[in-house]
Amino acid sequence: MHLDVSGELHLVCQRCLQPxxxxxxxxxxxxxxSDEATLDEAEEQDEDLEGMLVDPxxxxxALVxxxxxxxxxxxPRHDACEGTSGTADKADKPNPFAVLATLKTRKAED
Ligand SMILES: [Zn+2]
Structure with missing residues (x-):
């Protein structure tokens, strides 16, 4: 069986806490x-093999x-964080965790 999944997930960057x-x-x-014995044997012979039992x-x-x-x-992290000076959501209160993250980053750069 060949599984090919593509799409986009919306995560929160763990560095700047922006989406x-x-x-x-x-x-x-x-x-x-079709049976576990054959599966085990095949996986033993080929470490890269991903085997599963036939299940009607x-x-x-769930598999995907x-x-x-x-x-x-x-x-997950941005390849390059834009920082917290973004123009997009100026109306929003700054996320305290995002501010904290910025402070930490600045400290590390000094
Ligand atoms: Zn980021």
């Missing part, structure tokens, strides 16, 4: 086996969700 779009691109090859009631949505979750970074 960020994270492009998802997951490509997985899953080999289906396979929940594709699992693969995407595995691919999402634990602490």
């Amino acid at each position: 960020m779009t994270w492009p998802v691109a997951v490509k997985t090859e899953l080999t289906q086996f 009631a396979l929940d594709i949505d 969700e699992e693969e995407v979750l595995l691919a999402v970074p634990f602490a």
Whole structure:
């Protein structure tokens, strides 16, 4: 089975705490086996092999969700943070955590 997932996730940057779009691109090859013994044997012979048992009631949505979750970074960050001086949401109160993050960054740069 060939799984090809692409799209966009809306995450929060763990450095500047601003929203960020994270492009998802997951490509997985899953080999289906009819019994566990054959699966185990095949996985032993090929470490890269991703095997699974044939399941007539396979929940594709759950499978896709699992693969995407595995691919999402634990602490997503912008490649380059724009900082907190953005013009987009000036009306909003500054996020105290974002301010804190800025202070920390400045301290580190000194
Ligand atoms: Zn950022």
